[in-house]
Amino acid sequence: MNRVLILHYHEIWLKGGNKNYFLSRLIVAVKHALADLPVAGPQFTSERLLLRPQMEEAMPKILERLRRVFGLAYVAVAREVPSDPTAIEAAACEMMAEKNPRTFAVRAKIADPRFPMNSMELERALGRQILDHLRARASGVQVKLKEPEVTCWVEMIPGRTFLYADRVEGAGGLPPVTSGRLVALLSGGFDSAVAAYKMMRRGAHVVFAHFYGPPSISRGSSRPVAEEIARTLTPYQFTTRLYLVPFDEVQRQIVAATHESFRVLLYRRMMARIARQIARAERALGLVTGDSVSQVASQTLHNLAALDRGIDLPIYRPLAGDDKTEILKLARAIGTYKISCEPFEDCCPRFMPRSPAIFARPEQLERAEAALDIEALVTLGLEGATVRDFKFENGEVALREAQPRRLQKLLDLRKGIPRASGARPTTGE
Ligand code: ATP
Ligand code: MG
Secondary structure (H helix, E strand, O other): OOEEEEEEEOOHHHHHHHHHHHHHHHHHHHHHHOOOOOEEEEEEEOOEEEEEEOOHHHHHHHHHHHOOOOOEEEEEEEEEEOOOHHHHHHHHHHHHHHHOOOEEEEEEEEOOOOOOOOHHHHHHHHHHHHHHHHHOOOOOOEEOOOOOOEEEEEEEEOOEEEEEEEEEEOOOOOOOOOOOEEEEEOOOOHHHHHHHHHHHHOOOEEEEEEEEOOOOOOOEOOHHHHHHHHHHHHHHHOEEEEEEEEOHHHHHHHHHHOOHHHHHHHHHHHHHHHHHHHHHHHOOOOEEOOOOOOOOHHHOHHHHHHHHOOOOOOEEOOOOOOOHHHHHHHHHHHOOHHHHHOOEOOOOOOOOOOOOOOOOOHHHHHHHHOOOOHHHHHHHHHHHOEEEEEEEEOOEEEEEEEOOHHHHHHHHHHOOOOOOOOOOOOOOO
8 A cells, every 4th residue: 555644743843842752642642542453653754753554444444543643733645656756746647636626726845955846836837737637637627726625735855755635634732641630520411521522632631520319210320421421532542530429418418408599509519529539539630620601500700719719729611711502513523412412310400499599609608518517528429439440442442440549548548547557558540
């Protein structure tokens, strides 16, 4: 096969001194994503990564996997030709005849001082040749520099020339797992899955926390929905941990002890407090939620400010300024839309008040919380948590139960259980 995939990366070259770090993580990610597929490389040449697929039939799968590698701007499906004007012309004419466009342009990037033309000269010469070649086949084709139907790209690096008309958009962002951990509060709805994805795309390694209540007669449990979302997002970061936290008893105690107008906000704050402890166990640097400003009553600026009070970690809300249509579009693109459409029992609307507070002040929430044993409720949630680890390997996502030692250690500390003498301190997972 004479096909070469040219992986153009995104932003990374901006990173100055850190460039090699990001690049090495990108190479690891590309290798991991394609581990079971017949492809040679990646080879790093002149600011590009080159891959050589070994079988034409594997191309769709290879491209599908590459589309999920963060850090890639686009992938060009190219053929390699000798760096010689006649050879380039012949190959370009053949390629464009296969495409048979109504309008086209030629774009050349020449980075080889030995080549006898500059980029503009090559573009003009090739444009003329292609036009003649296509018109000879009775085509009404025209050159159109702005938004042509097909672009004939030529990339030349010392001693090598690549020609292509097809580019596959990459996921953008930074290579996976390059900027620390975050704990995302995953509800099963559209927004939090998209929020987590957006932070993964910025290089964060996202751990999920899902809070669930009992299923109802008409709707199933939210747990399989959260699991399915975690599974679907795993290929983007290769490993994912999901904490499933029972929330029924916490909710009951909130309902029994506090005024109904603050219920939803108090649920949310308890979720954030428990997630904060999970962040401690996971050495995570922040929380992520799918809040979009003023989408629902709990998401007014007043309420979001009241929710954050007392949580000593940053809470990232990457959808804060997004509209629902933008969020749903991304949910479709990343494959979580259909999963979130499943009817499931969402624990937040349980015992929903008739009129939820819209402008809560932090002091009001604090006063309401004074009637609760907050620390005991956090411990209750952590104790009941079950943990699942997902791993993407050879094109499959495998699932296993996990028992994080650091969570156990944290629980022992909270309950005042001394560690057995002589036991070595655990260093976590
Ligand atoms: P989503 O579509 O993510 O459910 P939403 O717009 O429906 O968001 P809410 O349901 O009010 O808004 O939830 C706001 C945020 O709170 C969610 O995006 C999520 O981060 C967090 N959250 C809500 N319910 C849960 C839950 N059961 N488990 C974990 N996190 C939750
Ligand atoms: Mg929701």
